[in-house]
Amino acid sequence: MTLWTAKEAEAATGGRAQGDWSVNGISIDTRTIAQGDLFVALKAARDGHDFVAQALEKGAGAALVSRIPEGVADDAPLLIVDDVQTGLEALGAAGRARTDAKVVAVTGSVGKTSTKEMLACMLGDQGRTHAAVASYNNHWGVPLTLARMPQDTEFAVIEVGMNHPGEIAPLARQARPHVAMVTTVAAVHLEAFEDVAGIAREKAAIMEGLEPGGVAVLNADLAETPVLAEEADRMGAITRWFGTTSQDYHLGAVTLTGEETRAEATCAGVSKTLSIQSLGTHFAMNALGALAAVEALGADIDLAIQSLSRWSPVKGRGARLSVAVDGGTITVLDDSYNANPTSVAAALAVLAASPAQGRRIACLGDMGELGEDAAALHAGLATGDAMTHVDAVYSVGPLMQNLHAALPQGHAGKWFETSTDAAEALTHELAAGDILLVKGSNYMQLVRVVDALREMGQGS
Incomplete structure (x- = not known):
């Protein structure tokens, strides 16, 4: 199904369309671009204009740009606007209006x-x-x-x-x-x-x-x-x-x-x-x-x-996976995408309520953007009601050192500087019947822990 024609996109943005093209999707990432997508050359860590040629080679139907990039033919299918972000906003407004x-x-x-x-x-x-x-x-x-x-x-x-x-x-x-x-x-x-x-x-x-x-x-x-x-x-x-x-x-x-x-x-x-x-x-x-x-x-x-009743959380947002190990399985609660004091408390409550034949273990990474109270807010997790039902807490990151220090000796697992270190250790320390919560702010990359366990047991 056609999402935008060249004329429609030109009218929506006030830009100039080159060629009589149509697109059936929109992408900002050449790694996942699909045939017939409009590639939007946003500027972020890299300038999207540097990837326009690659997008077109991969089958993009056109590209939203503010100039003709190097390596792109003068007659390439393009929508040229003054500013790509503003052009995207105009296209969005038109999409909403129609x-x-x-x-x-x-x-x-x-x-x-x-x-x-x-x-x-x-x-x-x-x-x-x-x-x-x-x-x-x-x-x-x-x-x-x-x-x-x-x-x-x-x-x-x-x-x-x-x-x-x-x-x-x-x-x-x-x-x-x-x-x-x-x-x-x-x-x-x-x-x-x-x-x-x-x-x-x-x-x-x-x-x-x-x-x-x-x-x-x-x-x-x-x-x-x-x-x-x-x-x-x-x-x-x-x-x-x-x-x-x-x-x-x-x-x-x-x-x-x-x-x-x-x-x-x-x-x-x-x-x-x-x-x-x-x-x-x-x-x-x-x-x-x-x-x-x-x-x-x-x-x-x-x-x-x-x-x-048929809904379940997605990867990184509370999804469960089972990892096969000798003697049984390990259950992983993948909540690795984001974290703050409220969401960590909620996730620990889920861990505490989860049936487990083995240990209930939490792997918690730093929570970002908490300001001057960050250290106290990390340490404060130790006094949450659910913590009494958690057998061990593995802490990851400099801020989580505050939690590690605040936990009773029997509950404090190991502290790790990085998620890579935690992943390496947990693949060896977990046993059949254990249930593991993985949660931290996304920049801590605790998904590496989840991925390492999934690869270890070809988790389902």
Whole structure:
């Protein structure tokens, strides 16, 4: 199916198209580019213009550029614009404008990617659904997701993230959601904010993009809930609240059994039972908010609950894998993509609730962007309730030395400087029946631990 023709892309961006081309996808990476994609030559660590020739050789249908790069023919299929980032944003705006899709945008300090995936699963069973891939939630990820959206899309799920003040509102205005959801607010990116209330105000800025009559789905259980309520009132958003203290979408008893989370909930006054094929009270909470968003979009909540029962986390976001070893298997909880104090506490609670024939072990890497309180926040993990059910904690990175020092001697495993060192050690120290949680900020590359274990046992 054609996504953009040369004339459509030219009109959308105000650029100049060379050739009469059409594309059926959009890519920013020559390593994963598909036949017929539009290659977008963004500038990041490297200038994308350096890879245009390679993209065209690999079968790209055209390239979005601000100049004709070296090694590219003068008559190559190109869309030439003044600035590639601005051109991508214009293409995204046009992609959003030409569709009648119902759009939900999701942000939050924790859980936005898994909630986005839940929504995509729920809505995908009720109509043609387009969603952000991976964690494409920043200044290029949001317009890229919008530009990739087929014109006949019925539901769209857009993830919106931030690292600094002022980032969310412009992205929300690009997405123009009918429903905006804030999963939670936590002590993340404190280097860029004075306090958590400032983070709450930035997250609330997702409501700046709401379409007229749009609905804000907000967490009722936070210390910063009054900030969200104040911002929603200021922007005139219709609100739907979810949580254990909410009457709109109320979370009741949550039971973790085996590999299933079951939750009793009341959705707009109607009792519902939720089933999720992964352990975690936080999954139940996010699912409840997602169901509120589903109803606000006009989709069927009962069908969504059925779809939810088939959902499971993706790699790096709580996915489970089994590694075959002599005498049995090792279970790995792969939560290696990101970490902050709130998400680590939630992951440790999952580990504590997981059945294990052997030991419950955590491999935790540094949590980034926590500001001047970083050392104390790492050490503070030692006093969490779930820690009493964890047999050993292997710590990775300079900040995690604070946790290593704070742990009782019986619980402190080894400290490693790098994830490579941890991977090497854990492949030798784990035994059949053990269950291992792997979690850390993405820059710590704890995925190396997961990959090493997967390779060791050809994990499934």
